[in-house]
Amino acid sequence: xxxxxxxxxxxxxxxxxxxxxxxxxxxxxxxxxxxxxxxxxxxxxxxxxxxxxxxxxxxxxxxxxxxxxxxxxxxxxxxxxxxxxxxxxxxxxxxxxxxxxxxxxxxxxxxxxxxxxxxxxxxxxxxxxxxxxxxxxxxxxxxxxxxxxxxxxxxxxxxxxxxxxxxxxxxxxxxxxxxxxxxxxxxxxxxxxxxxxxxxxxxxxxxxxxxxxxxxxxxxxxxxxxxxxxxxxxxxxxxxxxxxxxxxxxxxxxxxxxxxxxxxxxxxxxxxxxxxxxxxxxxxxxxxxxxxx
Amino acid sequence: xxxxxxxxxxxxxxxxxxxxxxxxxxxxxxxxxxxxxxxxxxxxxxxxxxxxxxxxxxxxxxxxxxxxxxxxxxxxxxxxxxxxxxxxxxxxxxxxxxxxxxxxxxxxxxxxxxxxxxxxxxxxxxxxxxxxxxxxxxxxxxxxxxxxxxxxxxxxxxxxxxxxxxxxxxxxxxxxxxxxxxxxxxxxxxxxxxxxxxxxxxxxxxxxxxxxxxxxxxxxxxxxxxxxxxxxxxxx
Numbered sequence: 001x002x003x004x005x006x007x008x009x010x011x012x013x014x015x016x017x018x019x020x021x022x023x024x025x026x027x028x029x030x031x032x033x034x035x036x037x038x039x040x041x042x043x044x045x046x047x048x049x050x051x052x053x054x055x056x057x058x059x060x061x062x063x064x065x066x067x068x069x070x071x072x073x074x075x076x077x078x079x080x081x082x083x084x085x086x087x088x089x090x091x092x093x094x095x096x097x098x099x100x101x102x103x104x105x106x107x108x109x110x111x112x113x114x115x116x117x118x119x120x121x122x123x124x125x126x127x128x129x130x131x132x133x134x135x136x137x138x139x140x141x142x143x144x145x146x147x148x149x150x151x152x153x154x155x156x157x158x159x160x161x162x163x164x165x166x167x168x169x170x171x172x173x174x175x176x177x178x179x180x181x182x183x184x185x186x187x188x189x190x191x192x193x194x195x196x197x198x199x200x201x202x203x204x205x206x207x208x209x210x211x212x213x214x215x216x217x218x219x220x221x222x223x224x225x226x227x228x229x230x231x232x233x234x235x236x237x238x239x240x241x242x243x244x245x246x247x248x249x250x251x252x253x254x255x256x257x258x259x260x261x262x263x264x265x266x267x268x269x270x271x272x273x274x275x276x277x278x279x280x281x282x283x284x285x286x287x288x289x290x291x292x293x
Numbered sequence: 294x295x296x297x298x299x300x301x302x303x304x305x306x307x308x309x310x311x312x313x314x315x316x317x318x319x320x321x322x323x324x325x326x327x328x329x330x331x332x333x334x335x336x337x338x339x340x341x342x343x344x345x346x347x348x349x350x351x352x353x354x355x356x357x358x359x360x361x362x363x364x365x366x367x368x369x370x371x372x373x374x375x376x377x378x379x380x381x382x383x384x385x386x387x388x389x390x391x392x393x394x395x396x397x398x399x400x401x402x403x404x405x406x407x408x409x410x411x412x413x414x415x416x417x418x419x420x421x422x423x424x425x426x427x428x429x430x431x432x433x434x435x436x437x438x439x440x441x442x443x444x445x446x447x448x449x450x451x452x453x454x455x456x457x458x459x460x461x462x463x464x465x466x467x468x469x470x471x472x473x474x475x476x477x478x479x480x481x482x483x484x485x486x487x488x489x490x491x492x493x494x495x496x497x498x499x500x501x502x503x504x505x506x507x508x509x510x511x512x513x514x515x516x517x518x519x520x521x522x523x524x525x526x527x528x529x
Contacts, residue, residue, distance in 0.1 A: 168385065169385065175376070176376065179364065180368065180393045181368040184365075
C-alpha cells in the first residue's frame with residue numbers, strides 16, 4: 001500500500017509535467033490548428049538558458065523567472081517571425097516548419113552546450129518528506145506544486161482578464177474578433193509566448209530528474225502527446241487531467257507489471273495514444289470535430 | 294459632409310469582380326439601406342467598407358480615408374459591423390460576447406454602465422447573461438449581435454440582413470429596436486436587406502443594387518412608390 005501511494009504521488013508529479021507540455025500543445029492547436037512539434041525543444045532550450053544563468057551565479061528563482069520571461073518573448077518572436085509567413089499555407093507546410101524548428105533548436109543546443117548530460121539543480125531539498133511511514137521525494141511534491149500554480153495562473157488569466165478573453169475569442173472566431181477590434185495576429189503571438197512559458201516550466205521541473213541534454217524532451221513530448229490525446233486535443237483541462245493520468249498509469253504499470261522495465265515505459269505512452277484513438281478518438285474531454293465539406 | 298462617403302468602390306474575390314464602382318453615402322445619424330437580390334453584392338459592400346475584402350476606390354469615414362486599412366483599425370474609428378451569420382462567439386457566455394464588443398473602445402471604466410444600457414434594449418440578454426451564447430435561439434443571437442456592436446459605442450452601425458431566417462414577429466421587434474437605437478444614441482445605420490418592405494419603412498435613404506452596380510437611389514419613400522421596385526422587390 002505504501003509503495004502504491006508513493007508511486008501515485010510521483011506519477012502525479014511527472015504527470016503534471018506531461019500535462020503542462022500537453023497544455024502548451026493544446027493552447028497552440030486550439031488557436032491555430034497547428035501541432036507544434038518543436039514545443040519540447042523550445043522547452044529544452046529554455047532550460048539550458050536557466051542552466052547558464054544558474055551557473056553564472058544567479059539564485060535559482062531569479063534564473064527561473066528570467067527564463068520564463070525570455071521563453072515568453074522567444075515564443076512570441078517565433079510565431080511572428082517563423083510561423084506567421086506560413087500562417088495561410090497548407091497544413092503540411094506548417095508541420096514541416098515546426099519540425100525544422102525542432103531540428104534547428106536541437107542542433108544549436110548541441111552545438112553550444114554539447115550532447116553530454118549535465119546535472120540540473122532542483123530548488124527543493126534533497127531530503128524526502130515523511131508523511132506517516134511513507135516517504136515522498138521533495139522534488140516530486142515541489143514540482144507538482146509549481147505545476148499547479150502555473151495552471152492556476154493560466155486559468156485566472158484566461159477566465160478573468162480582458163486580454164485572456166480576447167485570446168479565447170481570437171482562437172474561436174478570428175473574423176468576428178477582428179470586427180471587435182482585436183488584433184488577432186498578436187493574440188496568436190501571445191499564445192505562442194504563453195505556451196513557450198508553460199513549456200519552460202515543464203523543462204526546468206523535469207531536468208533534475210532526467211538530466212539536461214539536447215534530447216531530454218523527446219520522450220517527454222511523446223508523453224505529452226499521449227496526455228493531450230487522452231484528454232482530447234481540444235480541451236485545456238483535458239490536457240492537464242490526461243497528463244496526470246498518463247503519469248500515474250506509467251508509474252503503476254512500471255511497478256506492478258513485471259515485464260515493463262524502465263526501457264519499456266515509453267511504450268505505455270504509445271499504447272495510451274493507440275487505445276484512445278481506437279476507442280474514443282475525441283478523448284475524455286474533447287469535442288468531436290465537425291467539418292463541413 | 295456625410296458620415297460615410299463611398300465612391301467608385303470595387304471589390305473582388307480572387308479573379309471575380311463583385312462590385313463595379315459603387316457610390317453611396319450615409320448621413321450622420323441617418324439610416325441608409327441597400328437593397329438587392331441574392332448575389333447583388335450587398336454583403337460584399339459592407340465587407341468592403343470594413344476592409345474585409347480586397348477593394349479599390351474611395352471610402353471616407355468622417356472625412357478620413359479608410360479604404361485599404363486593417364479591419365481592426367476601421368472598427369476602432371467607431372464602425373460596428375453586425376456580420377452575415379451574426380458572428381456569435383458560440384462557446385463564450387452572453388456577457389463575454391458583450392464584453393468583447395467593448396474591447397476596442399477607449400474608456401473601459403464604464404463597461405458596467407454600457408452593459409446595463411444595452412440590456413435595457415434587449416432585456417432577454419440580461420436574463421441569459423451567464424448562458425453560453427451557442428445555446429441561444431436565432432432571434433436571440435441576432436439581438437446579441439446587435440447588442441455586441443452597440444457596446445463599441447459606434448457612430449456607424451452596419452447591419453447585414455438582420456431578418457435572415459427569423460420569424461416575422463422577431464424581425465419586427467429587432468427593427469423597432471434598431472430605430473430606437475438610431476434615435477436615442479444618434480447612431481447612423483447602413484442596413485443591407487432582402488426584406489425590402491421593412492427596410493424601406495425604416496430607412497430614410499435607399500439604394501438598389503443589381504450585380505454590383507447601383508441601378509436606382511433616392512429617398513426611401515420615393516423608392517417605395519416606384520412601380521418597378523414594387524413589382525420586383527415588394528411583391529404586390
